[in-house]
Amino acid sequence: MYLSAGRAADTAAGVRSTPPRPPRGTGVRRAVAGNVIALGTVSLVTDVSAEMVTAVLPLYLVVGLGMSPLAFGALDGLYQGATALSRLAGGHIADRAQRRKLVAGTGYALSACCKLALLAATTPWAVGAVLAADRTGKGLRTAPRDALISLSCPQEEQGRAFGVHRAMDTAGALLGPLVAFAVLWAARDGYDAVFVVSFCAAALGVLLLALFVRDTSTRTPDRPVKRKRRGRRSLRTLARTPGLPRLCLIAALLGVVTVSDSFLYLLLQRRLDLPTAYFPLLPVGTAAGFLLLAVPLGRLADRIGRRPVFLAGHGVLLMAYVLLLGPWGGGTAAAVCVLVLLGAFYAATDGVLMAAAGPLLPPHLKASGLALVQTSQALARFAGSLLFGAAWMYLGPGGALTAATAGLAVVLASVAAFHRGSHA
Amino acid sequence: MTPDISGPRARLLILGLATAVLAAVAVVATVRAADRAGERDRARPGEPVARAGVVTLRQQGRLLFRNLAWGPQRDHISSLPLTTMAGPRTAAPRNCLRFHAAAGTGICLRATGGVVPGHEAVLLDARLRPVRTFPVPGMPTRARVSPSGRLVAWTVFVSGDSYAGGAFSTRTAIYDTRTGTLRSDLESFTVVKDGQRHRAADHNFWGVTFAAGDNRFYATLATGGRTYLVEGDLARRTLRTLRENVECPSLSPDGTRVAFKKRVPGAFADAPWRLHILDLRTGRETALAERRSVDDQALWLNGHTLLYALPGDFGADLWSIPADGGGAPRMIVKSGTSPAVIA
Numbered sequence: 001m002y003l004s005a006g007r008a009a010d011t012a013a014g015v016r017s018t019p020p021r022p023p024r025g026t027g028v029r030r031a032v033a034g035n036v037i038a039l040g041t042v043s044l045v046t047d048v049s050a051e052m053v054t055a056v057l058p059l060y061l062v063v064g065l066g067m068s069p070l071a072f073g074a075l076d077g078l079y080q081g082a083t084a085l086s087r088l089a090g091g092h093i094a095d096r097a098q099r100r101k102l103v104a105g106t107g108y109a110l111s112a113c114c115k116l117a118l119l120a121a122t123t124p125w126a127v128g129a130v131l132a133a134d135r136t137g138k139g140l141r142t143a144p145r146d147a148l149i150s151l152s153c154p155q156e157e158q159g160r161a162f163g164v165h166r167a168m169d170t171a172g173a174l175l176g177p178l179v180a181f182a183v184l185w186a187a188r189d190g191y192d193a194v195f196v197v198s199f200c201a202a203a204l205g206v207l208l209l210a211l212f213v214r215d216t217s218t219r220t221p222d223r224p225v226k227r228k229r230r231g232r233r234s235l236r237t238l239a240r241t242p243g244l245p246r247l248c249l250i251a252a253l254l255g256v257v258t259v260s261d262s263f264l265y266l267l268l269q270r271r272l273d274l275p276t277a278y279f280p281l282l283p284v285g286t287a288a289g290f291l292l293l294a295v296p297l298g299r300l301a302d303r304i305g306r307r308p309v310f311l312a313g314h315g316v317l318l319m320a321y322v323l324l325l326g327p328w329g330g331g332t333a334a335a336v337c338v339l340v341l342l343g344a345f346y347a348a349t350d351g352v353l354m355a356a357a358g359p360l361l362p363p364h365l366k367a368s369g370l371a372l373v374q375t376s377q378a379l380a381r382f383a384g385s386l387l388f389g390a391a392w393m394y395l396g397p398g399g400a401l402t403a404a405t406a407g408l409a410v411v412l413a414s415v416a417a418f419h420r421g422s423h424a
Numbered sequence: 425m426t427p428d429i430s431g432p433r434a435r436l437l438i439l440g441l442a443t444a445v446l447a448a449v450a451v452v453a454t455v456r457a458a459d460r461a462g463e464r465d466r467a468r469p470g471e472p473v474a475r476a477g478v479v480t481l482r483q484q485g486r487l488l489f490r491n492l493a494w495g496p497q498r499d500h501i502s503s504l505p506l507t508t509m510a511g512p513r514t515a516a517p518r519n520c521l522r523f524h525a526a527a528g529t530g531i532c533l534r535a536t537g538g539v540v541p542g543h544e545a546v547l548l549d550a551r552l553r554p555v556r557t558f559p560v561p562g563m564p565t566r567a568r569v570s571p572s573g574r575l576v577a578w579t580v581f582v583s584g585d586s587y588a589g590g591a592f593s594t595r596t597a598i599y600d601t602r603t604g605t606l607r608s609d610l611e612s613f614t615v616v617k618d619g620q621r622h623r624a625a626d627h628n629f630w631g632v633t634f635a636a637g638d639n640r641f642y643a644t645l646a647t648g649g650r651t652y653l654v655e656g657d658l659a660r661r662t663l664r665t666l667r668e669n670v671e672c673p674s675l676s677p678d679g680t681r682v683a684f685k686k687r688v689p690g691a692f693a694d695a696p697w698r699l700h701i702l703d704l705r706t707g708r709e710t711a712l713a714e715r716r717s718v719d720d721q722a723l724w725l726n727g728h729t730l731l732y733a734l735p736g737d738f739g740a741d742l743w744s745i746p747a748d749g750g751g752a753p754r755m756i757v758k759s760g761t762s763p764a765v766i767a
């Protein structure tokens with residue numbers, strides 16, 4: 001079923017009143033909205049472009065520019081914060097102007113230009129500045145893009161729509177490094193060629209967005225509100241949106257006790273005594289699991305509820321921690337299990353969180369609302385990283401993971417109990 | 425007739441045309457880069473001459489290094505007599521990104537073939553034939569053999585890959601050729617800092633240099649944004665911090681001094697290092713006369729001269745400087761890196 005833009009807007013606008021439920025065709029597989037496929041394609045192509053650069057950047061800095069990577073690593077912290085801020089800004093601007101496609105497109109275009117700018121950047125500071133701009137572009141586009149996905153399909157299909165989008169996105173992320181290494185294989189030391197090819201992919205993404213993605217008009221009847229007060233006003237509206245503060249809180253609480261990927265891979269390699277040569281393959285395993293499970297788990301979330309799936313995802317993460325703590329030695333099988341569980345965790349939480357948040361939000365505040373949820377989760381995870389690093393220092397790797405496991409179990413149990421009591 | 429760009433056919437047409445243009449740009453860029461890469465296999469006038477020949481670790485009085493001059497011998501391990509280092513170089517058909525050798529043992533860090541780049545450490549015998557190969561989890565950066573030829577060490581940057589983000593860490597391994605023991609990660613050693621056991625998630629080690637006796641060694645430890653000189657004990661698996669702001673130590677042949685790079689204030693953030701010498705007995709530091717930033721693990725050419733690589737026209741050149749703080753830097757091998765002295 002092709003969902004027209006008007007129809008999507010109607011559905012999205014009926015957040016507070018009960019939306020007209022489309023007939024639930026049992027056994028009939030309905031197509032995902034064309035807009036979601038278009039946005040998914042844009043993300044796929046853009047992720048090929050982005051991951052091409054990320055994959056060769058260490059090689060480029062060391063072999064191409066003769067830079068010591070640790071010197072570059074020191075710059076990393078500089079632009080880590082850029083994404084969180086620009087994401088909030090992107091959401092806010094998109095909502096204020098009600099131009100989601102334009103803001104998302106600006107973000108995509110900015111990142112595309114950065115690929116060309118890399119050709120000229122030859123010092124660590126210049127590379128750092130280009131990467132910061134690239135991440136600003138990524139931050140800008142995320143919330144308006146998720147708002148477009150959310151607005152493009154009815155409430156009961158949000159999980160599937162985000163699942164399809166995230167799966168396409170991850171497919172691009174898996175393809176990117178392969179394309180990059182194929183270019184380097186054809187042209188030895190041809191980093192400039194990698195950047196040009198990456199730019200071409202990014203430009204194609206911008207073009208696909210411009211041609212095939214439709215923005216939905218959700219302009220509310222204009223109220224004479226002073227521009228200055230609008231920001232504060234929309235924040236107040238968001239704070240009063242039923243269910244949203246609680247969702248932010250849940251995402252943040254669980255985010256604090258989520259161990260960051262790089263720590264997990266390090267623990268995985270050490271505790272299971274994996275050969276270090278497999279180290280770069282660990283994230284690929286997770287991404288593959290995410291790719292395969294994103295759509296089925298998104299559909300499941302639509303059927304049985306997004307919050308149960310979101311919580312179950314963290315339950316799966318808890319299983320991964322417990323597996324890591326277990327007395328396994330030299331376990332390739334255990335490693336595969338942990339990676340599949342991690343992939344399942346992301347599949348059950350990443351798109352599902354957006355699918356849970358989308359229907360709560362009024363259409364004209366969709367982008368800023370989604371940005372708020374994502375940012376609270378991201379900041380909580382960042383804080384969790386710092387805590388975990390400190391725990392590692394005082395308790396050692398095993399102790400830190402035990403603490404994180406206990407924390408996750410406690411938070412998960414209390415959130416689940418609270419959730420059951422509230423009937424939300 | 426004005427074209428209607430809002431119709432689905434028009435949009436597909438625009439997409440098709442733009443895709444063709446973008447694909448053409450991508451292909452041209454790749455082909456041009458491939459052509460340029462091919463040029464590197466042709467020798468260039470004015471560059472040092474390298475001829476294929478026999479290189480062994482038993483010929484005394486020679487300097488071995490990775491040849492960087494363009495031509496068919498590029499990246500091959502090459503040899504020059506220590507007396508006349510400007511002459512034609514002899515190149516063995518053995519290519520390495522990083523190389524070191526001593527007393528008949530060689531270590532070569534190189535890229536493995538294939539589309540996805542991988543790296544390996546290859547232990548070499550005196551005729552540069554592979555003895556054993558170890559897969560390594562990242563980009564080679566440092567390699568060292570102990571003076572007796574018994575121990576080898578190497579460091580790689582574990583950049584993870586695209587999915588892991590921009591953080592880098594190092595992995596340093598030590599292999600004992602006599603017992604066949606591989607310590608694949610110094611991070612499993614006990615670190616003692618200021619008399620206390622020190623644990624942190626961000627321990628990174630690199631740049632091993634061995635003392636005589638094949639047990640004691642020195643290396644760099646980075647943690648909490650600072651770097652330290654650590655003294656390692658292989659048998660007891662311990663590392664003790666000695667001094668702050670020391671990177672890439674290199675022990676002198678008599679074992680009394682350590683050459684290292686030190687971060688100095690006022691320098692550019694991406695090139696902050698100056699070469700220094702530390703007297704291990706007195707703790708006195710001497711700045712060397714090289715004023716440029718050196719991002720290399722220096723090598724003792726003899727008891728009073730250091731060798732180190734600086735970026736050059738074809739990757740890097742090897743320079744020398746007196747170890748007493750006097751004199752002036754002198755380029756002694758153009759287009760070369762990763763030196764080893766066969767004394």
